[in-house]
Each structure stands twice: as C-alpha cells, then as structure tokens.
Amino acid sequence: MLDPNSFTPVPVTILTGFLGAGKTTLLNRILSEQHGHRIAVIENEFGEAGIDNDLLIQGEEQIVEMNNGCICCTVRGDLVRILGELAEKRENGSLIFERVIIETTGLADPAPVAQTFFVEQDIGEYYLLDGVITVVDAKHALKQLSECHEAEEQVGFADRLLLSKTDLITPEEVIELETRLRLINARAPIAHAHFGETDISEILDIRGFNLNAILEIEPDFLGDVSHAHDAGITSFVYRTEQAFDAARIIGFMDVMVRDYGNDLLRYKGIVHIAGCDRKVIYQGVHMLLGDSIGELWAANEVRQSVLVLIGRNLPKQEIYTALDSCRVI
Numbered sequence: 272m273l274d275p276n277s278f279t280p281v282p283v284t285i286l287t288g289f290l291g292a293g294k295t296t297l298l299n300r301i302l303s304e305q306h307g308h309r310i311a312v313i314e315n316e317f318g319e320a321g322i323d324n325d326l327l328i329q330g331e332e333q334i335v336e337m338n339n340g341c342i343c344c345t346v347r348g349d350l351v352r353i354l355g356e357l358a359e360k361r362e363n364g365s366l367i368f369e370r371v372i373i374e375t376t377g378l379a380d381p382a383p384v385a386q387t388f389f390v391e392q393d394i395g396e397y398y399l400l401d402g403v404i405t406v407v408d409a410k411h412a413l414k415q416l417s418e419c420h421e422a423e424e425q426v427g428f429a430d431r432l433l434l435s436k437t438d439l440i441t442p443e444e445v446i447e448l449e450t451r452l453r454l455i456n457a458r459a460p461i462a463h464a465h466f467g468e469t470d471i472s473e474i475l476d477i478r479g480f481n482l483n484a485i486l487e488i489e490p491d492f493l494g495d496v497s498h499a500h501d502a503g504i505t506s507f508v509y510r511t512e513q514a515f516d517a518a519r520i521i522g523f524m525d526v527m528v529r530d531y532g533n534d535l536l537r538y539k540g541i542v543h544i545a546g547c548d549r550k551v552i553y554q555g556v557h558m559l560l561g562d563s564i565g566e567l568w569a570a571n572e573v574r575q576s577v578l579v580l581i582g583r584n585l586p587k588q589e590i591y592t593a594l595d596s597c598r599v600i
C-alpha cells in the first residue's frame with residue numbers, strides 16, 4: 272500500500288479521437304517539444320500491424336505498443352499489466368518518467384480505459400487520471416458522429432476537445448461543428464490544433480477528469496461498461512516484400528479512394544517503391560489521401576511494405592489482388 276502522504280501519483284492522459292483524427296500528429300508534436308516532461312507512451316492500434324510506432328518520432332520516451340486488439344475491450348488486461356510493469360520499472364529506477372500518455376485506437380470507447388484507474392486498486396493508487404483529450408477531425412466529424420457511436424462516446428467523455436483539420440473547412444462549418452459538439456459535451460473547452468499545434472499546458476496537468484461529472488453522464492461508469500463495436504467495421508493488413516511499381520501503386524490508390532472512399536474509415540501504410548531508397552508513407556481518411564517521403568530504409572532492414580485498411584464492407588480479396596498486381600515482378 273502506498274502512503275498517500277508521501278507518494279504523488281503519476282498523471283495519465285488518455286488521448287482519444289476517431290480514426291485518422293490526428294492523435295499521432297498531436298503526440299509527435301508533444302514528444303518533439305522541449306517541455307522538460309519525461310513521458311511514457313502507451314500506443315494501442317486496431318488491427319494486427321503496428322504502424323503508428325514507426326510514424327512516431329522516437330526520442331527519450333518509452334513507447335510501449337499494444338496491438339492485439341482494441342484497448343477498450345480485449346486488451347484491457349494488457350493495459351493493467353503494462354501500467355503495472357511501468358510502475359515497477361519506475362520504482363526500481365530502470366525507467367524514468369513523470370507522466371503517461373495513452374493513445375487509444377480510433378475505435379476505442381474511452382470509458383473502459385478511464386474506468387481502469389478507478390476499479391483496479393493498484394493502478395488507482397499509483398496513477399492519477401489527469402484527463403481525456405479528444406481530437407476531433409473537423410473535416411469528417413459530422414459524418415463520423417452520425418454514423419459511429421464510438422465517435423460520439425469519445426466526444427462525450429472528453430475533458431478537452433481539440434479540433435484538427437479546421438484548415439480544410441470554412442469558418443461557418445467550424446461554427447456548425449462546434450455547435451454540434453456542444454450538444455454532446457457542454458463541459459469540455461474546445462481548442463483548435465493545426466497539425467497538432469497546441470499549448471501543451473492546455474492538455475497536460477489539467478486535473479480535468481471529474482468522476483462526479485462522469486457519473487452524472489454515465490451512471491454505470493464504475494459498473495459494467497461492456498459494449499459492442501460497430502459490427503460492420505473490419506481491418507486488414509497487406510504485407511509484401513516485393514517492391515511496388517510507382518505508377519501502378521499511385522493508380523491503385525486513386526482508384527481505391529474513388530471506389531471505396533466512402534467506406535474507408537482509415538488507411539495507412541509504409542511502402543517500398545522500386546528504385547526509391549526512402550520509405551513512402553500513405554495516410555488517408557475517406558477521400559482524403561496524403562503521401563509523404565519517410566526515412567531511408569536502413570542497410571540491414573527488410574524492405575517490407577505494410578498497408579492497414581479499416582473500413583466497412585471492404586472487398587478484401589479484390590483489394591489484395593489489385594495490390595498484388597502493383598508489384599514489380
């Protein structure tokens with residue numbers, strides 16, 4: 272039992288937001304700022320391939336990945352275990368950190384994640400849930416809120432709402448979105464974060480999580496918060512060690528976005544293109560596809576392309592076949 276008079280619990284921030292909202296972008300911004308905080312990051316991804324870890328800037332931080340399922344259901348036991356291990360390492364001096372940030376999957380319901388800090392006694396004594404930060408994709412939020420229950424839960428549960436991608440909509444649309452968000456959550460202040468740019472003091476050490484307020488919204492919070500994910504949503508991963516032909520993969524991406532954009536909630540990949548010594552990164556939400564050139568493939572690294580697709584009723588086999596035909600044989 273820890274002595275509450277001499278022990279200061281470690282603050283934990285839950286960073287949530289729907290698929291592609293901009294959580295990793297914000298986290299990268301936080302990790303690369305010179306703010307003097309030592310942060311342990313717990314990353315959770317939906318799907319079997321951990322791509323976000325490769326997209327995160329590695330600094331001094333301790334990054335633990337969990338990608339065997341969604342943090343809010345199947346791997347909550349893992350979360351408890353990881354938090355326990357982090358605490359142990361911190362106590363024996365093998366790890367130094369003053370705070371923890373948990374980035375949830377875009378489909379996570381934050382309630383069971385937050386619940387962990389109240390129902391697991393050891394975790395509740397060692398850690399303090401500082402706040403739930405929800406990143407909202409201003410371009411796609413209205414569609415996501417009306418189609419996906421998880422998106423609504425994430426907004427409802429937030430202690431702070433951060434709007435990303437306001438650069439892609441008009442000021443009138445921003446007002447319309449803020450009005451909608453206010454109806455779901457009147458409590459959380461709303462700020463804008465252009466590519467994750469935000470005042471870190473607005474999101475860390477906010478002591479924002481208020482159990483009483485949550486119990487008002489969700490009286491069952493400390494009881495059973497089991498839930499079902501949207502059944503139609505699936506994710507799959509395509510991997511190949513054969514290089515892609517540049518023109519063919521560009522053509523594939525265009526066709527995929529055109530034909531399935533509406534049902535594609537999120538897609539991202541690190542791709543090896545023939546003749547290119549750098550990784551090529553594809554990222555998208557619905558019709559909005561972006562690509563960028565990443566770091567050099569290391570000399571001893573296997574040049575494997577990994578693409579993760581998350582969506583509704585996607586024709587997996589057709590997509591695999593189309594991707595196969597983009598490879599240089």
Ligand SMILES: Nc1nc2c(ncn2[C@@H]2O[C@H](COP(=O)(O)OP(=O)(O)OP(=O)(O)O)[C@@H](O)[C@H]2O)c(=O)[nH]1
Nearest residue numbers: 290291292293294295296377435436465466554561
């Ligand atoms: N135009 C614009 N794009 C943004 C902004 N913030 C993030 N993005 C882009 O949105 C895409 C998704 O961003 P991520 O940070 O990977 O989103 P995420 O929430 O971590 O996504 P998942 O965890 O994979 O669901 C990337 O291509 C970002 O560059 C923004 O403010 N404006």
